Amino acid sequence: MGKRTEVGVVIVGTGFSGLGMAIKLRKEGRDDFVILEKAHDVGGTWRDNTYPGCACDIQSHMYSFSFEQNPDWTRSFSPQREIWDYLRRVAEKYDLYRFVRFGQEMTGARWDADEGRWHVSTRSGDEFVGQFLVSGVGALHVPQTPRLPGIERFQGRAFHSAEWDHDFDLRGKRVAVIGTGASAIQFVPQIAKDVDRLTVFQRTPPWIMPKPDHAMPGWARTLFHRVPGVQRLYRHLLYWLLEVRAIGFNGHPGMMKLAQLVAKRHIAKQVRDPEVRRKITPDYTMGCKRVLISNDYYPALNRDNVELVTDGVAEVREHAVVDAAGVEHEVDAIIFGTGFHVTDAFDGLDILGQDGRDLSKEWATHGMRTHLGITVSGYPNLFFLLGPNTGLGHNSVVFMIESQVRYVAEAIRYVEDNDAAAIDVRADTQAQFNADIQRKLEKGIWTQGGCKSWYLDAMGVNRTIWPGFTWRYWQRTRRLEPADFELIGRAPARSRRSEPTLAKLSA
Secondary structure (H helix, E strand, C coil), rough: EEEECCCCCCCCCHHHHHHHHHHHHHHHCCCCCCECCCCCCCCHHHHHHHCCCCEECCCCCCCCCCCCCCCCCCCCCCCCHHHHHHHHHHHCCCCCCCEEEECCEEEEEEEEEEECEEEEEEEEEEEEEEEEEECCCCCCCEEEECCCCCHHHHEEEEEEHCCCCCCCCCCEEEEEEEECCHHHHHHHHHCCCCCCEEEEEEECCCEEEEECCCEEHHHHHHHHCCCCHHHHHHHHHHHHHHCCHHHCCCCCCCHHHHHHHHHHHHHHHHHHCHHHHHCCCCCCCCCCCCCEEEHHHHHHHHCCCEECCCCEEEECCCCEEEEEECCCCECEEECCCCEECCCCCCCCCCEHHHCCEEHHHHHHHCCCCCCCEEEECCCCCCCECCCCCCCCCCCHHHHHHHHHHHHHHHHHHHHHHCCCCCEECCCCHHHHHHHHHHHHHCCCCHHHHHCCCCEEECCCCCCEEECCCCHHHHHHCCCCCCHEEEEEEECCCCCCCCCEEEEECCC
């Protein structure tokens, strides 16, 4: 027998997005919301990704909430556990745990025009009903595992890096790593020291820059504690240093060519074998795919027990992976470092809007289209955080999240202040936004760089990246433009700010 919970706002996810939205509502004096979380603790991707070497590739003093700075980061680029602990501390400080419903994975949502509310269903059979629905699930949460021929016959252990099997001891084992993306270049150096044999299957080499990581000096942490203004100044400095990189990504490939010289010098300095150097040097312009940072990945390829294979995977046998050249590599385990479903991350959600419109079908047919990556025409009171075309290649997405959270909160206030039931972005506004953003993306390195990346959807359109400076996005979201929206209906005669209520449903 399922439960029915009625609230003002339903938030989905407890990563930076979901927690940031909840904190904003709490600061505005609201307690009429719930946060749905499929797992059993908060943290999102920083809870789920526990592979060896997992760390952030943006400086932690920037990759954190501006209003909740942490003076105790131990390194410039903090490891996974520290970021997860940070998110849990934030959730505790703002008393968010009492609003979270753990073990509640959203499977779909239906807009009821008569009620002016969203009906959210979960895998457990429960239902959550709210006037506003905020999706904070992000794109990097559904692991992408390739369907290799014969994988079902494999007798060893196989798992994705985002679902690391800590019960399987890799020491002394023969291991195949499929993929050389952001996760793989972090865990490969860690496991190479322990395994008997490591075979790395690379499809397309990434551009890898030196990682300017360092331990945070004790004096700096003490200073940040005692004079918080100094840490804010340090954060501002980091922001603008990172922000400058947007110039190279957006129509100025000459800057990326200079960065490529640094990356090639990095390869020459760290890799001994000229044939390996040839294999790991990309033939596309830097930035076309995600630019990675590492100081220990290339040295790992120098190890006698590590082999780099660029022939691709032809098939998997009971105890081996066979490459396209016909060479059989005997392995005890296969680890997929193949990233996540990004441009199709929402395909599994059954979201029905006005007149029964199906969001996943519309996006599958026409591509993911929103206004500012937040609202979707025809889906009133539905908001996405880190939605389409708000991802970054040069700065911290937490900055984007804070801009979006502020915008969503204003939209909710706008509905309530006007005694309306809902807000819906105009179709022409959404169309204009997408036309503008795609025109800018056509000039960017992701389109002109000579590669095919996960930034692009099945139609070859970039539905992932925000093209340009993040401060421009902050400008666009600083104030909601009423002319971009239409208000729908009259506010229901329900208390907006009451505690969540439970009601039993029939089985």
